[in-house]
Amino acid sequence: MTELTDFQKKITLSLPEVTIFIQEPLAKHTSLRIGGAAEAMAFPADDAQLSRLLAFARQEGAPVRILGAGTNVLAPDEGIKGLVVCLKDCLEGMELLDETTLRIAAGVTMTRAAVFAAKNGLSGLEFAHGIPGTVGGGVYMNAGAYGGEISAVCKAVRVMAMDGSVRELSGSEMGFSYRHSRLEEEGGIVLSADFALTPADPEDIRATMRTLQQKRSASQPLDMPSAGSAFKRPVGGYAAALIDQAGLKGFRVGDAAISTKHAGFAVNLGASSAEDFKALLRQVSDMVFQNSGIRLEPEVRIWEQK
Numbered sequence: 001m002t003e004l005t006d007f008q009k010k011i012t013l014s015l016p017e018v019t020i021f022i023q024e025p026l027a028k029h030t031s032l033r034i035g036g037a038a039e040a041m042a043f044p045a046d047d048a049q050l051s052r053l054l055a056f057a058r059q060e061g062a063p064v065r066i067l068g069a070g071t072n073v074l075a076p077d078e079g080i081k082g083l084v085v086c087l088k089d090c091l092e093g094m095e096l097l098d099e100t101t102l103r104i105a106a107g108v109t110m111t112r113a114a115v116f117a118a119k120n121g122l123s124g125l126e127f128a129h130g131i132p133g134t135v136g137g138g139v140y141m142n143a144g145a146y147g148g149e150i151s152a153v154c155k156a157v158r159v160m161a162m163d164g165s166v167r168e169l170s171g172s173e174m175g176f177s178y179r180h181s182r183l184e185e186e187g188g189i190v191l192s193a194d195f196a197l198t199p200a201d202p203e204d205i206r207a208t209m210r211t212l213q214q215k216r217s218a219s220q221p222l223d224m225p226s227a228g229s230a231f232k233r234p235v236g237g238y239a240a241a242l243i244d245q246a247g248l249k250g251f252r253v254g255d256a257a258i259s260t261k262h263a264g265f266a267v268n269l270g271a272s273s274a275e276d277f278k279a280l281l282r283q284v285s286d287m288v289f290q291n292s293g294i295r296l297e298p299e300v301r302i303w304e305q306k
C-alpha cells in the first residue's frame with residue numbers, strides 16, 4: 001500500500017465522526033464504472049457534517065467535488081485529488097410539508113421520491129421514476145424524461161454554499177434550462193428540494209410509472225454501464241436519430257461504444273478508460289457534424305483533475 005498523503009492523514013484524524021474512505025475508486029461510485037481513485041471520499045450523515053467537511057477542505061486548500069449517485073459523471077482515469085463528497089443515501093429524508101408539497105433530501109434517489117409521491121397521492125414526479133440519480137443531482141442537472149422535468153415541479157431548493165452558509169432559492173431563482181441550473185456556474189450543494197405536486201389517484205400515478213418504466217426497459221441498454229444519454233438534445237434534432245443516421249450504432253473506441261440498442265447511449269463494454277470514452281464522444285460528435293451539420297455536446301459531466 002502506498003503511503004498516505006498529508007491530506008489523507010489529516011482528514012481522518014480531524015473528522016473521526018465522518019465516514020471517509022481513502023483512495024476510493026470512483027469506478028465503484030459511477031454508473032459508467034470508470035474512474036481512478038479519489039484521494040478521500042466522504043459520506044456525511046447530515047448537513048452539519050457536510051459543513052464541517054467543507055470547512056476542513058477550505059482550511060487545507062483542497063478541491064471539493066460533489067457526487068450524487070454518479071449516474072451522469074465520467075471520472076478521470078488518474079483519479080481526483082482532494083475531497084469527493086458522496087451524498088447518495090447520506091442526506092436522507094422525505095416529508096410532506098403541506099397537502100401538495102414534498103420536501104426531499106438531496107441523497108434520496110429520484111425513483112424513491114416518485115414512489116413516495118405516488119404513495120401520498122401526488123402527481124408530477126412520475127417522469128423521475130426510473131432516472132437512476134439522486135434528487136440533488138436531478139436538481140443540479142434539471143433532469144427530465146418523457147415530457148417531465150425537475151424545473152416544472154420544483155418550488156424551492158435549499159443550497160449550501162462552499163463557505164457552509166445555507167440559503168433557500170425559489171424554483172424560478174434556480175436558473176433552470178435544458179439539463180442546466182445556475183449551480184453549474186455558481187457552485188453550491190443541493191441539500192433538499194421542495195416539489196409542488198397535484199393530487200391524483202395513487203393507482204393512476206403507479207400505472208403511469210409502470211408504463212414509463214416499460215418504455216425505458218424496451219428502448220434503453222439498462223443492463224450495461226452507461227450514464228444515460230451521452231449527448232444533449234441539439235437544437236433541430238435528436239442526438240440518437242443523428243447518431244443512427246451517421247451509421248454509428250455499435251461504433252467503438254476500445255471498450256467505449258455506442259449502444260446497439262439505443263444510439264443515444266454510450267456504454268462501457270467492460271474495460272473502457274475515461275480517455276477511450278472521451279475519444280468516443282469526440283469522434284461521434286465530429287462524424288455526426290460531418291453527416292448533418294449539427295454539433296452534439298456531451299450531456300455526461302466530464303470531470304478533469306483540478
Ligand SMILES: Cc1cc2nc3c(=O)[nH]c(=O)nc-3n(C[C@H](O)[C@H](O)[C@H](O)COP(=O)(O)OP(=O)(O)OC[C@H]3O[C@@H](n4cnc5c(N)ncnc54)[C@H](O)[C@@H]3O)c2cc1C
Pocket residue numbers: 031065066067068069070071072073087106130131132133134135136137138139140141142143144145183188189190191220222226227228229301
Ligand atoms: C440508465 C440511465 C438512464 C438515465 N436516464 C435519464 C433521463 O431519463 N433523464 C435525465 O435527465 N437523466 C438521465 N440519466 C442521467 C442521470 O441519471 C441524471 O442526470 C441524474 O440527474 C444525475 O444524478 P446523480 O445523483 O447521479 O448525479 P451525479 O452523476 O452524481 O452528478 C451529476 C452532476 O451533479 C452534481 N451534483 C450531484 N449531486 C449534487 C448536489 N446534491 N448538489 C450539487 N451538485 C450535485 C455533480 O457534481 C455532477 O456535476 C440517466 C442515467 C442512466 C445511467
